[in-house]
Structure formats: C-alpha cells, structure tokens
Amino acid sequence: MDIPGLPPPQNEGACPRKSLSRREFLLAAGTAMLSATTTGVLSDLTTERGKREGSAPTHPKKGIPEPGGEPGLSPRSAKRQGRPPNFVFILTDDHRWDHMSYMGHPFLETPNMDRLAREGVTFNNAFVTTSLCSPSRASFLTGQYAHTHGVQNNLTPWDDRRVTFLELLKSADYRTAFIGKWHMPGKLPQLRGLDRFVTFTIQGGQGQYFDCPLIIDGVETERPGTYITEDLTDFAIDFMRGEKDNPFCLYLSHKAVHHKFLPPEDLKELYQDADLSHLPKEYFSLQTLREGNIWEGALGPMEIHYRNYCETLVSVDRELGRLLDELDRLGLSENTVLVYTSDNGYSWGEHIVNGKRWASEENMRVPMIVRYPANSPEPGRGQNEMVLNIDIAPTFLDLAGVSSPEEMEGRSFKPLLIGEGTPWRESFLYEYFKDFPYNVPAHQAVRTQQYLYIEYEGRRRPALFDIQEDPRTLHNLFDAAAGGDVVHKLQGRLREHLEGVR
Amino acid sequence: MSESTTDTGRSACKIEEQSFASRFLFPVGIALCTWLVFQILSRNLGWIENPGVYRTLMNALHVLIYVSYAMSSLLFVYPTMFFRGASLTERVVGSYITPLAFVGKEVMRVSEFFTPGEALYYAFSGVLLGNLLLQFGFMGLAEMICRTRCRKKYGFPVKVITWGPPLAIAFSLFVLYITLIWGMGVHWFYIYQEGYKLLFQ
Numbered sequence: 001m002d003i004p005g006l007p008p009p010q011n012e013g014a015c016p017r018k019s020l021s022r023r024e025f026l027l028a029a030g031t032a033m034l035s036a037t038t039t040g041v042l043s044d045l046t047t048e049r050g051k052r053e054g055s056a057p058t059h060p061k062k063g064i065p066e067p068g069g070e071p072g073l074s075p076r077s078a079k080r081q082g083r084p085p086n087f088v089f090i091l092t093d094d095h096r097w098d099h100m101s102y103m104g105h106p107f108l109e110t111p112n113m114d115r116l117a118r119e120g121v122t123f124n125n126a127f128v129t130t131s132l133c134s135p136s137r138a139s140f141l142t143g144q145y146a147h148t149h150g151v152q153n154n155l156t157p158w159d160d161r162r163v164t165f166l167e168l169l170k171s172a173d174y175r176t177a178f179i180g181k182w183h184m185p186g187k188l189p190q191l192r193g194l195d196r197f198v199t200f201t202i203q204g205g206q207g208q209y210f211d212c213p214l215i216i217d218g219v220e221t222e223r224p225g226t227y228i229t230e231d232l233t234d235f236a237i238d239f240m241r242g243e244k245d246n247p248f249c250l251y252l253s254h255k256a257v258h259h260k261f262l263p264p265e266d267l268k269e270l271y272q273d274a275d276l277s278h279l280p281k282e283y284f285s286l287q288t289l290r291e292g293n294i295w296e297g298a299l300g301p302m303e304i305h306y307r308n309y310c311e312t313l314v315s316v317d318r319e320l321g322r323l324l325d326e327l328d329r330l331g332l333s334e335n336t337v338l339v340y341t342s343d344n345g346y347s348w349g350e351h352i353v354n355g356k357r358w359a360s361e362e363n364m365r366v367p368m369i370v371r372y373p374a375n376s377p378e379p380g381r382g383q384n385e386m387v388l389n390i391d392i393a394p395t396f397l398d399l400a401g402v403s404s405p406e407e408m409e410g411r412s413f414k415p416l417l418i419g420e421g422t423p424w425r426e427s428f429l430y431e432y433f434k435d436f437p438y439n440v441p442a443h444q445a446v447r448t449q450q451y452l453y454i455e456y457e458g459r460r461r462p463a464l465f466d467i468q469e470d471p472r473t474l475h476n477l478f479d480a481a482a483g484g485d486v487v488h489k490l491q492g493r494l495r496e497h498l499e500g501v502r
Numbered sequence: 503m504s505e506s507t508t509d510t511g512r513s514a515c516k517i518e519e520q521s522f523a524s525r526f527l528f529p530v531g532i533a534l535c536t537w538l539v540f541q542i543l544s545r546n547l548g549w550i551e552n553p554g555v556y557r558t559l560m561n562a563l564h565v566l567i568y569v570s571y572a573m574s575s576l577l578f579v580y581p582t583m584f585f586r587g588a589s590l591t592e593r594v595v596g597s598y599i600t601p602l603a604f605v606g607k608e609v610m611r612v613s614e615f616f617t618p619g620e621a622l623y624y625a626f627s628g629v630l631l632g633n634l635l636l637q638f639g640f641m642g643l644a645e646m647i648c649r650t651r652c653r654k655k656y657g658f659p660v661k662v663i664t665w666g667p668p669l670a671i672a673f674s675l676f677v678l679y680i681t682l683i684w685g686m687g688v689h690w691f692y693i694y695q696e697g698y699k700l701l702f703q
Contacts, residue, residue: 155695155698155699155703203688204688204692277553281553281556282548283557284556284557284560284561284564285557285561286560286561286564286565287560287564289564289565289567289568290544290564291608291611292611292612294629434615434616436616436620436624436698436702437612437616437624437627437694437698439611439612439615440615441614441615442615456615457615458614458615459614459615460614460615
C-alpha cells in the first residue's frame with residue numbers, strides 16, 4: 001500500500017513500496033539481520049545475541065522475526081524505495097493530559113506543545129493501559145499489555161527476548177536511537193537494533209535532574225554542569241543531525257517531569273506566586289502524611305511540588321521547541337512523524353492522592369499529540385477515538401510500511417492520523433498489578449467512552465463511574481447499578497479483554 | 503502505695519507508685535484515645551465546603567495524628583508514667599502501645615490488598631519500623647528530661663546521664679539515619695525491596 005503524500009517508488013518493478021505480508025516480513029527481516037551480521041552493521045546486535053542465546057537463536061513467541069530465520073530475500077527487500085518517514089518519539093514522565101496551556105491550564109505556558117497541537121493531531125482520548133512507569137514504557141516499546149510483556153510493576157524485570165518497534169524498524173534499514181530514561185527493573189537491557197543507546201541507571205534508574213551521569217553506548221560518563229532535559233535533548237539533536245540523510249527513529253525518553261520535580265535554575269520560582277485555586281477541593285498541603293501516600297515520595301507541602309512540577313514542564317516545553325526548530329533547520333519536519341506523550345498521568349490531590357497508580361482519568365489519561373505534516377490533513381484537529389500506549393508500536397510500523405507481529409496487541413492508528421474514517425475500539429483493558437509496598441490494590445478495569453468499571457483484588461468492592469457525567473470519578477455507581485445491564489455488559493467486556501479479545 | 507526499687511532513676515526521685523490505672527491505664531488510654539479521635543476526625547471533614555477551613559483543619563489534624571502516635575511517648579506517656587511511679591518495664595510497654603496500635607492499624611489496612619505475610623512485612627518498611635525504633639530514643643530523652651526535672655524541681659540527687667538513655671538515643675539516631683536520611687530513605691527502601699523479593703517472589 002502506498003503512503004499518500006510520499007514520492008512514488010523509483011523502481012516499481014524491483015521493490016514497490018508496500019506493507020509487507022507477515023511471511024514476507026519474516027523473510028526480509030531474517031535475511032536483513034543475517035546480512036547485517038556479515039557486514040557488521042548490526043555487529044552489536046549479533047554479539048548480544050551470540051552471548052545470550054548461542055548461534056541459532058529462537059524466539060519463544062511465534063512469528064517474531066529472528067536473525068537467520070529463513071533465507072531467501074535480499075536484505076534490501078524490507079527497504080522501500082522512497083524515503084520513509086522519520087520518527088521522533090518524545091516520552092515524558094508523569095505529564096498529565098491537561099497540563100498544557102492549550103488545554104486551558106490557568107497559568108502554565110507551553111508554547112511549543114501548543115504549536116505541536118496546532119500543527120498536528122491531538123488525540124483527546126489517549127490512555128495508558130497501566131499507569132505506572134515501567135509497565136507503560138514496556139508497552140510503548142512492544143505494543144503489548146503488561147500481562148503479555150511481563151513488566152507488570154517496578155519489580156518485574158524486562159525480558160531481553162521482547163521485540164521492540166525499534167528493532168523492527170532497524171530491520172527495515174532505519175537508524176535508531178534510544179536516548180534517556182529506560183527505568184525498567186533488572187539490569188540494563190541488551191536491546192537489539194539500536195545504533196545509539198544513551199541512558200542512566202542512577203537512583204534506581206530514575207536518574208537525577210542535575211549532573212546526571214549517563215551511560216553512552218555502554219560507557220559510563222559523568223555529566224557535570226548539566227540539566228537532564230537539556231542534556232538528553234542535546235543528544236537527540238546530535239543524533240538527528242548525524243542521520244538527517246537516513247530514515248531514523250529517535251526515542252527520546254525524558255526523566256522530567258517525575259518527582260523530585262526540579263526545574264532548571266532559570267525557571268525556579270517562575271510560578272512562585274501563581275494562583276492554585278484550580279486544584280481539587282479535597283487536597284490539602286500535607287496530604288503525603290495521609291496513610292499510604294508517603295510511598296509516592298513527595299514529602300512536604302503539595303503546593304511546592306506542584307509549582308515545581310509546572311516549572312519543570314516549562315523546561316520540557318522549551319527543549320521540545322529546540323528540537324522542533326532543529327527539525328525545521330534540517331528540513332526534516334515535513335516527513336517526520338513526531339509524537340509527544342507521557343508514560344502515565346498524575347493526580348495532584350484528586351481523591352487526596354499524589355500519585356498515578358489508580359484507574360482514574362487523571363492517571364490513565366495522557367497527552368498525545370502526533371505531527372506528521374506530509375501525511376496528516378487538517379492540522380490542529382482533535383481525534384476522540386480511544387488510542388493507547390500499545391498502539392504506538394504498530395502505528396510506527398504501519399507508517400514505515402512494516403507489518404506488525406501478531407504478538408502486538410495494539411492497533412495502528414494511522415487511519416485516524418491520516419484522516420481516514422475507520423471503525424475503532426469501543427473499550428480497552430486497564431490493568432494494575434500489585435507493586436509492594438505501594439498502597440494500591442491490584443485491579444483490572446474496562447474503559448468505554450462513557451463508563452469506567454473497575455474490579456479490585458482483595459476485599460474492595462468494584463467501582464463503576466459514568467465518565468461523561470462524572471469525569472472526576474467521585475460517585476461510585478456500582479451498588480446502585482449492580483445486577484443491571486450496564487454492569488453485566490462491562491463485566492463481560494472485561495472478561496473478554498482479559499481473555500485476549502482486542 | 504509501695505515504692506518500686508526496680509528503677510534507679512525513678513526510685514532515686516523517691517516517687518510513690520500510684521495505682522495501675524493511674525500510672526499505666528490513664529496515660530496510655532489518653533494517648534490512644536487522642537490518636538483515635540484525630541484519626542476519625544480526619545476521615546470526616548469532607549463536608550466542609552470552605553476550602554480554607556477544610557485545608558487548615560486537615561493539615562492540623564494530620565500533624566496532630568503524627569504527633570499523637572509517633573511522639574506521644576516523649577511528650578506525654580513516658581513522663582506521666584514516670585512521675586506516677588510506673589516501673590521501667592511499664593513505661594516502655596506503655597510508651598509503645600499507641601505506636602504499635604498505629605502499626606497494627608496500618609497492617610490491617612494494607613491487608614485489604616496484600617497477603618497476610620506481605621502485610622506483616624509492611625511493618626518493616628522504613629516509615630513504620632523507623633517510627634517504632636525511634637521510640638527508644640524518645641524514651642531515652644524523656645527519661646533524662648524526667649531525671650533533670652527531679653533534680654531541679656524536687657532537689658533529688660538523681661544522676662541525669664547514665665549509659666542507658668544516651669545509648670537509646672544514639673541507637674534511634676542511627677535507625678533514623680538508615681531508614682529515612684541515608685539517600686533520603688532510598689537505600690533502605692531498596693534493601694527493603696530486596697527483602698521482599700527474597701521472601702515473596
């Protein structure tokens with residue numbers, strides 16, 4: 001299938017631009033990887049595999065491309081003749097969906113996020129399937145739910161056998177970089193298909209805002225005098241400059257705006273005097289003293305943390321602007337798919353909580369803006385379909401003309417992005433796994449456009465909220481609705497999702 | 503009333519031992535009830551419409567809740583028991599009742615979503631364990647304050663500093679450092695997490 005807006009293939013007979021069939025993809029990917037091994041392009045990849053799995057690796061999941069799997073196609077079979085789009089994926093941490101000036105925030109100024117929204121498509125109903133850093137990050141990378149990829153909480157490690165969209169794009173001749181926060185349990189991963197890997201492990205992988213030591217392609221490096229968001233953006237820009245003549249995929253994963261919410265020096269006290277009357281009625285300054293809240297780590301008056309959070313967000317916006325300007329300068333904006341999103345939202349006092357783990361709108365919902373000037377009509381529009389973190393990987397692969405493995409549970413939202421009407425999901429599964437000692441019960445929920453239905457493990461009764469009527473999820477309707485048609489249908493839908501119905 | 507001879511500090515002050523109800527049940531009961539009242543109040547202020555009033559009360563209550571379970575031994579229980587003739591054992595036990603009630607309440611609360619074993623292990627978290635062990639320091643401090651008061655107010659020739667109280671304070675400071683100050687509590691948290699993985703995964 002041609003991608004509208006892109007130049008036609010130069011040699012239709014030799015290698016037309018198309019979405020590869022599953023089998024074609026497997027053949028192409030396997031051969032490409034084999035070839036790469038011999039040419040040294042992916043020497044790091046094969047070295048990792050060789051160390052871990054021996055000379056004939058097999059993947060436990062059927063259908064995921066393996067190097068050396070099936071010979072036959074040219075390694076260039078997976079490469080299209082026209083220039084495929086670049087991808088710049090910007091993932092922030094704990095940035096809740098409504099904290100941007102274009103969303104009507106009372107004082108926060110985010111001109112570059114606003115610009116992105118004007119030039120791109122805003123997905124008004126974007127959610128994560130688990131509102132917690134590590135599981136959500138793994139979901140973005142793999143296109144899978146936490147119960148599938150296995151990173152269920154901040155204790156369960158990443159499995160290096162998991163396939164990321166970066167690896168699959170690499171097999172289609174993309175240059176790839178992962179820059180920033182990895183933060184998944186276990187040791188640093190042996191990610192396949194990366195040309196550049198800049199990350200950090202300090203503070204349990206959380207990193208630190210100032211002077212954060214980095215691991216640059218495996219080499220630990222001190223970074224005195226740096227501020228993390230600026231430093232990571234520098235690496236991102238450096239990568240884009242170096243790869244401007246190649247299709248590339250840049251995964252820029254910020255530490256910001258996670259606790260401790262520390263802005264750079266010049267933004268400190270920017271919002272010192274800002275009016276906070278928009279914060280929820282039920283919050284109070286010392287709510288971290290309330291039972292269980294202390295685990296979220298934000299000791300001290302909430303107002304201080306909140307102001308810092310907003311100031312830190314401004315620095316993210318500023319660095320986003322720098323990156324957008326660089327894309328313009330390099331002439332890459334038109335053919336680059338740029339996504340801005342977050343690993344989860346954050347509650348600032350709603351339900352007397354500082355945190356992100358419960359199934360609530362503040363936590364599950366994330367900002368998601370996608371800009372793709374070459375192939376996305378009506379810039380500035382909003383889409384109301386429910387898109388998920390697990391949709392990113394299949395969407396990127398779809399836009400690159402690469403088939404998604406069946407194991408990916410997300411769905412490409414390319415049709416929504418390029419303005420094609422398409423039937424879309426009517427519900428999705430949210431899941432939270434026990435993460436001792438955090439005071440949140442394991443729970444599963446189903447979210448539709450109207451309802452949020454939650455079942456908890458343990459003694460807590462289920463919850464039902466009418467999101468349209470009660471977006472702050474203050475009124476649990478379960479007892480009143482128990483036994484009724486709505487609950488019955490939602491329970492059935494939840495069971496279906498848990499059984500794997502997409 | 504008989505005079506106890508089991509505690510050098512108190513006996514040196516020649517304090518008469520009052521009834522069990524007076525020297526033990528009264529101070530312990532007051533501390534426990536105060537904590538409980540604050541706890542219940544803090545859960546029932548949602549009806550207040552005025553945000554300023556609501557937040558002021560909630561902030562005050564949560565400070566008071568903390569003081570009532572974490573510092574009642576220093577501020578009220580231990581000194582009251584001391585001057586009512588409670589023995590050292592009684593003072594230690596009495597001082598621990600409210601902090602232990604708090605820990606018990608927390609263990610019960612988290613048992614809603616953790617297994618019984620996990621809920622018990624929850625008591626070893628930096629916040630709860632640190633609070634329990636801090637009580638030694640508070641009691642050591644309270645003991646020295648009581649002895650000082652005996653000496654200055656009543657003129658009894660009691661020795662204010664013996665090896666016990668400073669040792670208890672030093673131990674508590676060490677615990678405080680390990681659980682809450684060392685890496686802002688992060689290091690103990692990771693040790694605690696490793697223990698969890700060892701036991702439950």
